[in-house]
Amino acid sequence: xxxxxxxxxxxxxxxxxxxxxxxxxxxxxxxxxxxxxxxxxxxxxxxxxxxxxxxxxxxxxxxxxxxxxxxxxxxxxxxxxxxxxxxxxxxxxxxxxxxxxxxxxxxxxxxxxxxxxxxxxxxxxxxxxxxxxxxxxxxxxxxxxxxxxxxxxxxxxxxxxxxxxxxxxxxxxxxxxxxxxxxxxxxxxxxxxxxxxxxxxxxxxxxxxxxxxxxxxxxxxxxxxxxxxxxxxxxxxxxxxxxxxxxxxxxxxxxxxxxxxxxxxxxxxx
Amino acid sequence: xxxxxxxxxxxxxxxxxxxxxxxxxxxxxxxxxxxxxxxxxxxxxxxxxxxxxxxxxxxxxxxxxxxxxxxxxxxxxxxxxxxxxxxxxxxxxxxxxxxxxxxxxxxxxxxxxxxxxxxxxxxxxxxxxxxxxxxxxxxxxxxxxxxxxxxxxxxxxxxxxxxxxxxxxxxxxxxxxxxxxxxxxxxxxxxxxxxxxxxxxxxxxxxxxxxxxxxxxxxxxxxxxxxxxxxxxxxxxxxxxxxxxxxxxxxxxxxxxxxxxxxxxxxxxxxxxxxxxxxxxxxxxxxxxxxxxxxxxxxxxxxxxxxxxxxxxxxxxxxxxxxxxxxxxxxxx
Ligand SMILES: Nc1ncnc2c1ncn2[C@@H]1O[C@H](COP(=O)(O)OP(=O)(O)OP(=O)(O)O)[C@@H](O)[C@H]1O
Ligand SMILES: [Mg+2]
Numbered sequence: 047x048x049x050x051x052x053x054x055x056x057x058x059x060x061x062x063x064x065x066x067x068x069x070x071x072x073x074x075x076x077x078x079x080x081x082x083x084x085x086x087x088x089x090x091x092x093x094x095x096x097x098x099x100x101x102x103x104x105x106x107x108x109x110x111x112x113x114x115x116x117x118x119x120x121x122x123x124x125x126x127x128x129x130x131x132x133x134x135x136x137x138x139x140x141x142x143x144x145x146x147x148x149x150x151x152x153x154x155x156x157x158x159x160x161x162x163x164x165x166x167x168x169x170x171x172x173x174x175x176x177x178x179x180x181x182x183x184x185x186x187x188x189x190x191x192x193x194x195x196x197x198x199x200x201x202x203x204x205x206x207x208x209x210x211x212x213x214x215x216x217x218x219x220x221x222x223x224x225x226x227x228x229x230x231x232x233x234x235x236x237x238x239x240x241x242x243x244x245x246x247x248x249x250x251x252x253x254x255x256x257x258x259x260x261x262x263x264x265x266x267x268x269x270x271x272x273x274x275x276x277x278x279x280x281x282x283x284x285x286x287x288x289x290x291x292x293x294x295x296x297x298x299x300x301x302x303x304x305x306x307x308x309x310x311x312x313x314x315x316x
Numbered sequence: 317x318x319x320x321x322x323x324x325x326x327x328x329x330x331x332x333x334x335x336x337x338x339x340x341x342x343x344x345x346x347x348x349x350x351x352x353x354x355x356x357x358x359x360x361x362x363x364x365x366x367x368x369x370x371x372x373x374x375x376x377x378x379x380x381x382x383x384x385x386x387x388x389x390x391x392x393x394x395x396x397x398x399x400x401x402x403x404x405x406x407x408x409x410x411x412x413x414x415x416x417x418x419x420x421x422x423x424x425x426x427x428x429x430x431x432x433x434x435x436x437x438x439x440x441x442x443x444x445x446x447x448x449x450x451x452x453x454x455x456x457x458x459x460x461x462x463x464x465x466x467x468x469x470x471x472x473x474x475x476x477x478x479x480x481x482x483x484x485x486x487x488x489x490x491x492x493x494x495x496x497x498x499x500x501x502x503x504x505x506x507x508x509x510x511x512x513x514x515x516x517x518x519x520x521x522x523x524x525x526x527x528x529x530x531x532x533x534x535x536x537x538x539x540x541x542x543x544x545x546x547x548x549x550x551x552x553x554x555x556x557x558x559x560x561x562x563x564x565x566x567x568x569x570x571x572x573x574x575x576x577x578x579x580x581x582x583x584x585x586x587x588x589x590x591x592x593x594x595x596x597x598x599x600x601x602x603x604x605x606x607x608x609x610x611x612x613x614x615x616x617x618x619x620x621x622x623x624x625x626x627x628x629x630x631x632x633x634x635x636x637x638x639x640x641x642x643x644x645x646x647x648x649x
Contacts, residue, residue, distance in 0.1 A: 208422040215376055215417075216410030216437040216488060226436075230427045 055306025058241075061299030065115060072116045078106035080113040081264045089282045099284040101275065110266040111288050117267045118248050118296060121182055125247040126240045128186030133193025134236065138224050140194070141201030152198065155191040163188040164250060168259070176259045185250050189243055196239050200232025234311040241304035245297045252293050268293050325528050326352040326375065326496060331388035331398075333370050333379065333552075335599065341386055342600045344370050346552040348388070349626065354495065355526040357519070359539030359560070361575070362549030363596050368532045369418075371549075372498045374398075375530075376415050377405040392496070411441040414489035418501040420481035424473040430457075430484045431469030437491045453491070460487045460517060479510035483517065490521055497521075498530045503538065515542060536575050540564060545632075548572050551597055551607035554626070558633040568635035568644065570612045606637070614639070 077096075084104035092099045098107035140151040158166070170184035204210060205228065213227050248268075254260035255269030263270065268289040275285035328350040334341035345367040352358045362368055373379050375390055377397060390397040392413065397405065414437075417423035425433060431453055438449040450469075457465040460483045473481055482502060489497055499518060503511035519542050522529050533539045539546055540560055547557040548571065556569040567573045574592040594611035603609055605620040612619070616639050626634045627641040635641055 208417060208419060209425045211378060212415070212417055212423040212485075212488075213425070213436075214378055214409070215415040216491075217406045217408075217440055218410075218436070219406060222440075227425055227428075231425070 052306055052309050054302045055310055058299055058301070058303030058306045061295055062303050065119075065296055065299060068112055069115045069119045072112040076106075076109040076112050078109045080105065080109040080266055082106075089278070091282070092284055098288045099282065101271075101282065101285045102278060107271075107285055107288050110271060111268070111292050114266045114268045114271060114289060114292065115296075117178070117261055117265060118251060118292075121178070121185065121251040121261075122244040122247040122296075122300075124182045125185040125189060125250075126243045128182065129189025129243065130193050130236070130240055132186070133190045133195075134197045134229075136190065137194035137197025137199075138201045138229070141198035141203075142205050142220065142224055142228070144202070144205070148198070151194070155194045158187075159191040164253060167250065167254060168257075171254065171259045176262055178261050178265070181251065181254060181260045185247055188250070189247070193236070193239060193243070196235050197232070200235060201228055204228045204231050234307065238304045238308045238311075241300050241307060245300035245304070248293060248296045248300070324351045325354045325356075325393060326350065326530070327389075327391040328371070328375065329389050329391075331371065331374065331390060332386040333367070333374055333383055334386040335383055343386070343602070344383065344552055344599055345374070347623070348549075348553055349557075350530075350547060350554065352496070352528050352530060355522070355528055356545070357522055357529045357531055357543045359543035359546040360530060360532045360549060361536050361539050361546060362534060364534055365596050365598075366549045367552040368534075368549060369500055372415065372500050372530065372532060375498060376409060376413055407441075410437040410494065411492045412494050413496045413498065414492070414494040416482075416485050416489050416497060416499040416502045419505050420478065420485045421473070421505070423485060424481060426473055429470050429472055430476070430487075434484070434487045434491055437488060441492045453487070456487045456491055457484075460484075460490075460521075461513075462487075477510075478506050479514065482506060482510075482514055486514075486517060486521070490525065490527065493525055494527060496528045496530065498532070500532045501534065502531075504534070511538070518542070537579055548575065551602055553607075553636060555608065555637070556633075556635040558630070562630065562633050566630070566633075568629050568633070568640050569608075569637045570614050570640070571608050572635075 082105060087100050087104040088102055090096050090100040096106050096108065098111060101107055101110070136151050136155070140148040167184040167188050170187065171180055174180045201224065210223055210227060213223050218227070251260055251267065252269030252272065255267040256273045258273065260269060261267035271289040272286060275282070279286050328348055331345060331348040332343055333345040334343050336342040348367070348371055350358065350360070350371070360368055360371070370379065370383060374385060375397070377400060379385070385398050388398070392408070431450070434453040434456060435446070435449045438444050438452055439446070442449070444452065454465045454469060457468065462468050462480070462483060473484070476484065502518065503514050506514060515538065518529060518531070521527060531539060531543055543560055545557065546560050546563050547554045548569065549555065550571050556563065556567065556572045563572065564576060567576055571592070574590070577590040578592065592611055597603065597607055597610070603620070605622060606612070606615070606624045609615045609619045619639065624636050624638050626636045627638060629635050629641050629644050
């Protein structure tokens with residue numbers, strides 16, 4: 047697969063690769079302690095010692111962006127995992143069984159979809175109280191219907207295929223057929239959805255944290271870094287720019303990756 | 317309860333399969349009788365749409381949605397299958413009864429390797445470990461004619477030719493050494509030389525493992541070559557059943573006669589083949605009398621009155637044509 051034939055995939059992989067590198071590096075090493083305040087070095091503009099400058103408490107912005115990557119990835123990963131697996135289970139069962147089960151499950155998903163996602167998350171966080179864990183739960187819940195729809199489509203498409211009949215003819219049960227025979231065939235739209243979902247989770251986390259109901263201080267989050275730095279946007283623009291670029295890169299990267307995978311599955315066949 | 321001295325492996329009696337509303341059923345299969353002894357090969361022949369596939373699916377308990385068993389029984393090893401649900405039937409599938417489909421290109425999972433697909437029934441129905449199952453799969457692959465099994469174990473269906481795919485299907489079907497294999501037009505999708513090889517393979521499997529085979533085909537020539545007995549189906553029922561030699565020597569039902577006359581033979585070379593005029597009645601358009609009557613050259617008025625019964629016309633030879641059966645009886649007397 048050359049860069050010419052699938053530029054989205056290549057660019058997406060590159061960006062996601064770099065971010066993943068930063069994410070992993072964040073566990074091992076950051077230039078400074080991300081929460082270490084040093085009031086003698088407030089609002090330092092970018093320099094060799096502080097490549098992204100320092101903020102109003104004299105904290106190193108690069109270190110905070112790196113730890114923010116960790117938060118974003120953690121939230122994105124777990125959200126997609128929760129939303130994806132619940133959505134897969136519901137959608138697969140609905141699509142494979144059809145009939146009343148399908149009807150009931152999909153109407154429930156419609157009802158959830160009709161509720162604006164971010165509002166749903168807001169309600170959950172307001173009821174349960176703020177915190178990273180609850181944020182992840184709320185976002186995961188918000189993603190269930192879209193994953194369920196995609197999974198249902200795939201399972202519906204494959205359940206009447208002859209190879210499924212053939213698998214049934216040697217005694218495979220429904221769970222085995224869904225997991226071992228249909229899922230691998232129907233996986234690519236799910237993978238694409240996961241990638242795009244990851245990007246959406248990053249945005250949602252940033253939004254909720256920006257509103258102050260997501261990740262709680264002092265843990266750095268890109269969204270909260272944005273909201274905290276807007277007060278001195280003109281005095282120290284680097285404090286806003288760094289997390290903004292990080293968010294944009296992550297969203298772009300995962301969306302490109304999703305597009306790239308879609309194009310690759312379409313063009314390359316099996 | 318009576319227990320016959322030797323119950324047949326498969327006994328289908330009076331089986332009717334219908335689509336449509338319960339009060340106005342459309343019969344796709346009507347009053348079907350089939351019986352198959354252990355280790356026997358029974359050929360089932362009939363035109364497209366006469367209900368061969370549905371009958372096969374009924375035996376293995378996989379009727380399509382909307383199709384139901386209206387009447388009749390399906391007994392396998394003395395056990396009634398027609399009411400069996402869920403786990404009971406699933407335990408038999410693959411282990412005691414297996415099916416080979418017409419189109420190996422679509423009946424194999426495109427994203428699973430050949431080896432993985434042969435191993436699966438073994439893992440499901442036997443206590444084998446993965447390692448043992450793999451070894452068994454390799455030996456089955458050798459048995460069905462794969463050369464270089466170690467390499468082919470890991471290939472995907474689309475990397476194989478049609479004939480090889482059908483061999484893979486056969487390998488899956490025989491993996492657990494079932495007593496009965498239902499082969500639904502196993503060679504229709506293949507070209508003539510490959511067709512002969514696959515049929516030869518089926519005969520070898522029957523001989524070496526003693527597995528009974530229900531060989532479904534629309535080609536009397538295919539079936540005649542390898543089956544001891546043949547059942548001829550028309551519009552959902554068996555119209556004639558006899559040993560292969562008897563059937564070819566002395567066909568009774570006009571439909572069977574037509575089928576035999578329309579086969580290419582040495583004598584007919586270069587001449588146009590005979591074909592039975594008309595077409596199989598569509599579902600819901602079957603005449604109320606003998607379904608073959610509109611196409612029959614020797615019909616009599618009574619044929620239009622009711623569904624004909626199957627009558628014995630010789631030892632082990634039955635035909636669903638009372639007028640013809642009557643003629644024989646008069647000749648015999
Ligand atoms: N899923 C279905 N829904 C409605 N009608 C069906 C369905 N499957 C089969 N039929 C009808 O039932 C009849 C018997 O079909 P069946 O597939 O058993 O025929 P066949 O003898 O196997 O034919 P072929 O040689 O084409 O495979 C046909 O008239 C067909 O139109
Ligand atoms: Mg058929």
